Amino acid sequence: MSKAKTIPFLRDYPVKPSEVSSLGIVTFTDGTNDVVPNQQQCEAYGYTYNRENGTCNAFVLNTSLDSNFANVNNTVSGKNNVTRTGTNNTYIIGENNTVNGLSRNNIVVGNKNQIANSINNSSVYGTLGEVTADNSIVLGGNAPTDNLAERQSIQLMYGVQTTAGGTVDSYLNNITDNYFTIPENTAMYFHADVLAVRVGGTGTGNAGDFLSWVERGVVINKSGTLSIERERDTIVGSGNHTNWRPTATFNGTDFIIEVRGATDTTIEWASNITFTQIKTGVAL
Numbered sequence: 001m002s003k004a005k006t007i008p009f010l011r012d013y014p015v016k017p018s019e020v021s022s023l024g025i026v027t028f029t030d031g032t033n034d035v036v037p038n039q040q041q042c043e044a045y046g047y048t049y050n051r052e053n054g055t056c057n058a059f060v061l062n063t064s065l066d067s068n069f070a071n072v073n074n075t076v077s078g079k080n081n082v083t084r085t086g087t088n089n090t091y092i093i094g095e096n097n098t099v100n101g102l103s104r105n106n107i108v109v110g111n112k113n114q115i116a117n118s119i120n121n122s123s124v125y126g127t128l129g130e131v132t133a134d135n136s137i138v139l140g141g142n143a144p145t146d147n148l149a150e151r152q153s154i155q156l157m158y159g160v161q162t163t164a165g166g167t168v169d170s171y172l173n174n175i176t177d178n179y180f181t182i183p184e185n186t187a188m189y190f191h192a193d194v195l196a197v198r199v200g201g202t203g204t205g206n207a208g209d210f211l212s213w214v215e216r217g218v219v220i221n222k223s224g225t226l227s228i229e230r231e232r233d234t235i236v237g238s239g240n241h242t243n244w245r246p247t248a249t250f251n252g253t254d255f256i257i258e259v260r261g262a263t264d265t266t267i268e269w270a271s272n273i274t275f276t277q278i279k280t281g282v283a284l
Helices: 039-044 063-069
Strands: 016-020 026-029 048-050 055-057 075-077 091-095 107-111 123-127 137-141 151-162 167-169 186-201 210-222 225-238 245-251 254-260 265-279
Touching (some): 039 048, 151 167, 151 254, 186 245, 210 245, 225 245
Parallel strands (some): 123 137
Antiparallel strands (some): 048 055, 137 151, 151 265, 167 254, 186 210, 186 265
């Protein structure tokens, strides 16, 4: 919003312009509260009244310019695909797909798929898949009449570096405080292939010591409240890795892989996580 220039009240008019939005819509005020003007009030101050949507307009947005900006360096093949403002370097092959704004470097193949706002470097295939995380791969396995993301798989990565023996969170894409959010009224089976490799430190053992696990289970979001059932198998390891371990858990609606390393030991952690999702569409 931008403030309209200070304008006095016109005689016999109890309202006057106060702000103009980026879309050109003028908000009026009665001196205390915001007011939606009628046609007479709008035109009395020199603006244009849109009868179709009941708005007072300072200018009309150039939708052709907006459309051009929304399709910078994109390749789109198929009907009824939408790339919103700020979509760049994106490939779409299919029909009825939507890539929301401020998204870059994505691939969409299929029908009725959707990429959320500000998502980068991801891909979605199939029908009615939904992407909500950077650097992720989604497969939508739905009938055209199903709901968005009703049945899909999601692959993504968590990572962190540890130097001590306490338990810490690992993060989506190894970005601090970044997590994957479990959608409401959704059940997700997760299978995490976890690898930890020592790269330094003065503690017992040597660089190159490693250990691997499979951490798996089901996390479910029942009307905003998460619960989890999980188990862990140790796969193979080498060298000294006493007390190292990953654990799947959650905080609020965020899915977390916690990890525990060792004192004075620098360890790199990576978790390749595949989710199998059922988004129920009903209150659980």
